Amino acid sequence: MHRIDIAVIGAGLSGLTCARRLSDAGAKVAVFEAAARIGGRIHALRDEQGQVLADLGPTWVWPPHQPVVAQWLDRLGLATFVQANDGDAVIEGYHPAPVRAPLPGQDGMMRIKGGPAALVQAMAAGLPDGMLHLNRPVTRLDPGRNGLILTDAEGAQVNAARVVLSAPLRFAATRIAIPAAPTALLHAMRATPTWMAGQAKAVILYDRPFWRDSGLSGRIASRIGPMVEVHDHSAPNGQPALFGFVGWPPEARDPAALEAAIRAQLTRCFGPDAPQPNSVTVQDWSREPLICTASDHMGAHPDLPPASLRQPHLDGRLHIAIAETSTRSPGLIEGALDAGDTTAAALLTSAGVE
Numbered sequence: 001m002h003r004i005d006i007a008v009i010g011a012g013l014s015g016l017t018c019a020r021r022l023s024d025a026g027a028k029v030a031v032f033e034a035a036a037r038i039g040g041r042i043h044a045l046r047d048e049q050g051q052v053l054a055d056l057g058p059t060w061v062w063p064p065h066q067p068v069v070a071q072w073l074d075r076l077g078l079a080t081f082v083q084a085n086d087g088d089a090v091i092e093g094y095h096p097a098p099v100r101a102p103l104p105g106q107d108g109m110m111r112i113k114g115g116p117a118a119l120v121q122a123m124a125a126g127l128p129d130g131m132l133h134l135n136r137p138v139t140r141l142d143p144g145r146n147g148l149i150l151t152d153a154e155g156a157q158v159n160a161a162r163v164v165l166s167a168p169l170r171f172a173a174t175r176i177a178i179p180a181a182p183t184a185l186l187h188a189m190r191a192t193p194t195w196m197a198g199q200a201k202a203v204i205l206y207d208r209p210f211w212r213d214s215g216l217s218g219r220i221a222s223r224i225g226p227m228v229e230v231h232d233h234s235a236p237n238g239q240p241a242l243f244g245f246v247g248w249p250p251e252a253r254d255p256a257a258l259e260a261a262i263r264a265q266l267t268r269c270f271g272p273d274a275p276q277p278n279s280v281t282v283q284d285w286s287r288e289p290l291i292c293t294a295s296d297h298m299g300a301h302p303d304l305p306p307a308s309l310r311q312p313h314l315d316g317r318l319h320i321a322i323a324e325t326s327t328r329s330p331g332l333i334e335g336a337l338d339a340g341d342t343t344a345a346a347l348l349t350s351a352g353v354e
């Protein structure tokens with residue numbers, strides 16, 4: 001059986017950060033990712049050349065308030081820009097017709113040049129060749145003579161001295177058999193919501209940011225929907241776009257009906273003479289089988305989960321690193337980077353490496 005020092009399950013931002021820290025310190029690491037791509041909840045709409053047009057998962061970071069984000073952006077040489085918010089928002093559902101009014105932005109709310117996908121790519125670019133294994137869903141973890149034995153969906157096995165679980169915890173609790181795990185650990189995993197997993201995000205591409213011509217910010221705040229919150233998503237000198245969070249519950253998201261309702265909402269808010277979108281793309285995260293479970297459809301924000309999820313288990317052989325377990329911004333990009341960093345530091349300390 002193939003033997004490695006540390007296996008990381010999941011190549012989202014937490015798993016990649018952990019692997020990067022460990023590998024930079026000289027550890028022999030392998031990352032097993034169930035999907036055909038890295039990034040997990042970080043995902044982008046791209047053009048035919050692979051250039052990022054818009055974010056389908058997260059968009060924002062708050063570097064002045066998120067020191068771990070600020071450090072990693074600096075270390076990876078990634079630039080940021082301020083979320084556009086100049087002009088009036090359109091507010092609908094409070095008056096007979098939509099009205100315009102300024103809506104304040106959030107202090108420190110920034111976007112990463114190239115989107116969070118650029119952060120994931122830069123993180124992974126520092127990993128040695130052959131460390132990442134895509135299309136390798138881990139289905140089982142068992143104690144072995146030296147560490148833990150990982151079994152994947154094809155039945156292939158790897159023996160790792162230590163394992164870092166970087167898959168969404170509710171999903172992992174139902175899909176990865178860990179017979180030796182204490183019942184309390186499995187219970188804590190099932191009780192941890194995966195942030196934004198039940199959400200759907202609509203990305204709308206245009207030829208130009210026409211809303212700016214009439215002093216609008218591109219923002220919509222709506223009690224009618226289907227998009228409850230819309231923001232300017234244009235990149236400087238890049239693709240003009242809006243994005244919106246869909247308020248319809250997962251069971252009501254028929255794709256054709258949703259797109260028609262989004263188009264109707266945009267006409268309602270920007271007027272019948274506004275340019276028609278070039279495209280409307282909806283990323284429905286509730287249908288992502290490797291991220292979302294039925295329990296996540298309600299969309300609860302993760303509270304800080306029990307300390308047991310930040311401690312090693314199975315005699316120090318199983319560690320957990322996922323955005324939701326971080327004590328800093330649980331569920332957010334800052335949390336994912338922090339979970340990866342913190343878990344890597346604990347593994348290195350226990351192995352006697354600084």
Ligand SMILES: Cc1cc2nc3c(=O)[nH]c(=O)nc-3n(C[C@H](O)[C@H](O)[C@H](O)COP(=O)(O)OP(=O)(O)OC[C@H]3O[C@@H](n4cnc5c(N)ncnc54)[C@H](O)[C@@H]3O)c2cc1C
Binds near residue numbers: 040056176285
């Ligand atoms: C629509 C949306 C908007 C968001 N907006 C923001 C925002 O603006 N700002 C912000 O800070 N955060 C935001 N977030 C949250 C942010 O995306 C997450 O904090 C972050 O991406 C989590 O990274 P992670 O690595 O911890 O988890 P994930 O990205 O969930 O990664 C887990 C990985 O594990 C893999 N996996 C699962 N099961 C297995 C298995 N059995 N074997 C191997 N691999 C497996 C998955 O395929 C996935 O790649 C948003 C999320 C969504 C969905």
